Amino acid sequence: MKILVCISHVPDTTSKINFTDDNTQFDTNGVQFVINPNDEFGLTRAMWFKEKQNASVDVVTVGGAEVEPTLRKALAIGADQAIRVDTPAVDGYAVAKELADVVKNGGYDLVIAGRESIDYNGGMVPGMVAAMTGASFVNTCIALEIEGSSATVTREIDGGKETVTASLPLVIGGQKGLVEESDLRIPNMRGIMMARKKPLDVKASVNASSETNSVSFEKPEPKGAVTLVDADNLDKLVELLHNEAKVI
Amino acid sequence: MSVLVYTESEDGAFKKTAYEVASYAKGIADKMGTDVAAIAFHATDAGELGTYGVSKLHNVKDAKLEKFNAGAYADSIAQAAKAVDAKVIVISSSANAKYLGSLLSVHLDAGYVSNVVELPSSTDPFTVKRSVFTNKAFSNTQISTDRKLIGLSKNAFGLKESATDCAVEDFAPSLNDDDFKVEVQSVDKATDKVTIADAEIVVSAGRGMKGPENWGMIEELADVLGAATACSKPVSDMGWRPHGEHVGQTGKPVASNLYIAIGISGAIQHLAGVSSSKVKVVINNDAEAPFFKAADYGVVGDAFEVVPALIEKLKAFKAANA
Ligand SMILES: Cc1cc2nc3c(=O)[nH]c(=O)nc-3n(C[C@H](O)[C@H](O)[C@H](O)COP(=O)(O)OP(=O)(O)OC[C@H]3O[C@@H](n4cnc5c(N)ncnc54)[C@H](O)[C@@H]3O)c2cc1C
Numbered sequence: 001m002k003i004l005v006c007i008s009h010v011p012d013t014t015s016k017i018n019f020t021d022d023n024t025q026f027d028t029n030g031v032q033f034v035i036n037p038n039d040e041f042g043l044t045r046a047m048w049f050k051e052k053q054n055a056s057v058d059v060v061t062v063g064g065a066e067v068e069p070t071l072r073k074a075l076a077i078g079a080d081q082a083i084r085v086d087t088p089a090v091d092g093y094a095v096a097k098e099l100a101d102v103v104k105n106g107g108y109d110l111v112i113a114g115r116e117s118i119d120y121n122g123g124m125v126p127g128m129v130a131a132m133t134g135a136s137f138v139n140t141c142i143a144l145e146i147e148g149s150s151a152t153v154t155r156e157i158d159g160g161k162e163t164v165t166a167s168l169p170l171v172i173g174g175q176k177g178l179v180e181e182s183d184l185r186i187p188n189m190r191g192i193m194m195a196r197k198k199p200l201d202v203k204a205s206v207n208a209s210s211e212t213n214s215v216s217f218e219k220p221e222p223k224g225a226v227t228l229v230d231a232d233n234l235d236k237l238v239e240l241l242h243n244e245a246k247v248i
Numbered sequence: 249m250s251v252l253v254y255t256e257s258e259d260g261a262f263k264k265t266a267y268e269v270a271s272y273a274k275g276i277a278d279k280m281g282t283d284v285a286a287i288a289f290h291a292t293d294a295g296e297l298g299t300y301g302v303s304k305l306h307n308v309k310d311a312k313l314e315k316f317n318a319g320a321y322a323d324s325i326a327q328a329a330k331a332v333d334a335k336v337i338v339i340s341s342s343a344n345a346k347y348l349g350s351l352l353s354v355h356l357d358a359g360y361v362s363n364v365v366e367l368p369s370s371t372d373p374f375t376v377k378r379s380v381f382t383n384k385a386f387s388n389t390q391i392s393t394d395r396k397l398i399g400l401s402k403n404a405f406g407l408k409e410s411a412t413d414c415a416v417e418d419f420a421p422s423l424n425d426d427d428f429k430v431e432v433q434s435v436d437k438a439t440d441k442v443t444i445a446d447a448e449i450v451v452s453a454g455r456g457m458k459g460p461e462n463w464g465m466i467e468e469l470a471d472v473l474g475a476a477t478a479c480s481k482p483v484s485d486m487g488w489r490p491h492g493e494h495v496g497q498t499g500k501p502v503a504s505n506l507y508i509a510i511g512i513s514g515a516i517q518h519l520a521g522v523s524s525s526k527v528k529v530v531i532n533n534d535a536e537a538p539f540f541k542a543a544d545y546g547v548v549g550d551a552f553e554v555v556p557a558l559i560e561k562l563k564a565f566k567a568a569n570a
């Protein structure tokens with residue numbers, strides 16, 4: 001089985017979000033970049049298929065040279081080889097077009113992506129890749145088993161979960177649950193050394209055009225001060241929620 | 249050339265998000281000088297769609313589409329969009345809508361923007377405001393394709409009445425095997441609980457509760473308020489509560505009217521995921537807890553005393569206002 005894990009290179013969750021160039025560009029100054037958390041769960045699950053079912057695992061990111069340390073980290077965790085599609089990630093559609101080309105040429109059986117990236121939060125790339133390549137698609141996956149050419153997937157739904165079956169090729173949008181938090185892998189010294197020798201191919205872009213583009217950013221209005229209510233005076237809280245906030 | 253909305257229903261009845269997307273679509277239709285058409289699956293009546301500005305409901309009754317299926321629903325919505333020549337299609341941000349949105353976008357060659365929070369600031373070029381960086385910022389995004397797909401954020405636009413006569417018509421999409429590549433085998437869903445996605449009020453608790461045995465009061469508070477229960481990430485990681493209750497940047501987003509956080513410190517990742525809730529109440533025994541800076545109302549005190557007392561006050565309030 002050939003697996004491709006799509007990795008989005010995103011600011012660490014503690015990053016301060018600021019913009020430059022008249023609020024048109026994300027300010028990367030002082031920002032640490034990491035593997036998108038949803039993709040990290042998928043990558044760890046892919047390692048299980050590699051170890052238990054002999055799968056090969058490639059990782060791919062669409063982006064400039066600045067994403068390479070993130071791909072190296074994925075190699076250190078255990079992926080066999082990395083692909084960087086050499087073009088800036090403009091929107092979900094253009095990224096999906098680039099990834100669909102990688103998927104078609106690589107003949108992958110299983111594409112593991114994340115439910116959403118924590119920077120753009122589009123939640124659109126995996127489904128678009130599936131639609132563009134004619135693969136089955138399951139989103140918000142919290143468990144994945146493969147037997148031959150068929151997959152059994154558990155998907156989170158509002159208020160519960162649902163088990164579905166689908167045949168390969170399959171694209172999933174994964175999240176926490178695919179593996180437990182405690183099973184996430186941190187690259188060790190040996191992995192880091194090995195990662196240096198693993199292939200990281202830079203692939204030319206197919207020059208996919210985008211369908212949307214961000215023209216400017218804004219920050220939310222600063223929040224007003226909190227109204228404190230004494231613990232002995234909870235009637236006041238009930239009154240405020242009813243008459244002032246009008247939420248009860 | 250209508251604006252098309254996908255109005256979600258459950259057991260035949262429309263969900264609140266259906267009226268929200270209808271209200272929003274009516275706002276766009278007014279700007280563009282057109283009307284709003286809806287597509288629904290197995291809706292038992294047109295409900296209040298007309299109240300929120302929908303002129304025509306295309307109701308799909310195909311037996312194979314009784315249960316949600318992203319592939320088949322996306323194909324059906326695409327066919328309806330073509331039938332009414334929709335240039336703008338509006339869907340919600342529910343898990344199911346997000347699931348089918350990306351498929352629909354490719355079927356229709358429609359540029360897709362999700363998590364939209366306002367009406368377009370301009371329809372030419374078509375520009376909408378969406379939240380990015382898990383609610384830490386907004387982006388004004390232009391869509392350059394002829395057809396546009398908008399995913400509306402929950403609770404961002406609200407309900408706006410605009411009484412219209414709503415005609416109902418059966419709609420029979422032509423489906424193929426490819427639409428059913430993913431087959432549902434079993435569904436495991438608590439039917440007696442309010443879900444975080446649908447809840448107007450969410451009661452959430454963190455590590456300050458000390459252990460899972462203390463969640464009785466959290467559930468009781470939720471019960472009194474008709475709220476859903478949620479928790480911080482470590483609480484679900486430790487198995488005190490199910491993963492489905494984990495909210496925040498890496499868990500479920502919360503966009504309720506009221507969010508009550510008990511014994512939760514207010515880490516940046518937690519706040520990011522809950523900040524689009526309208527009103528936030530924090531109960532914490534540490535006056536320095538960062539969550540107070542993000543809250544509207546706060547009580548500095550021991551949850552083990554404050555929560556039971558609050559339950560009593562709310563019961564009394566409900567009895568008086570019944
Ligand atoms: C990549 C990444 C992603 C993350 N994603 C998320 C996410 O999506 N959601 C999330 O929640 N977290 C997330 N976290 C974790 C986050 O950083 C915090 O660790 C977590 O939110 C803390 O949970 P907590 O507030 O329950 O616990 P704590 O931080 O331990 O806070 C407990 C609070 O309870 C209060 N308390 C104690 N006793 C009482 C009492 N008797 N009465 C009242 N109050 C009391 C304390 O004063 C304290 O403020 C993420 C972390 C990382 C690194």
Ligand SMILES: Nc1ncnc2c1ncn2[C@@H]1O[C@H](COP(=O)(O)O)[C@@H](O)[C@H]1O
Binds near residue numbers: 038061118121122125
């Ligand atoms: N630039 C990218 N390169 C590779 N994969 C990506 C990229 N952007 C997004 N993805 C994948 O698509 C998922 C959803 O991203 P998004 O649609 O941006 O929310 C991510 O979790 C990744 O798996």
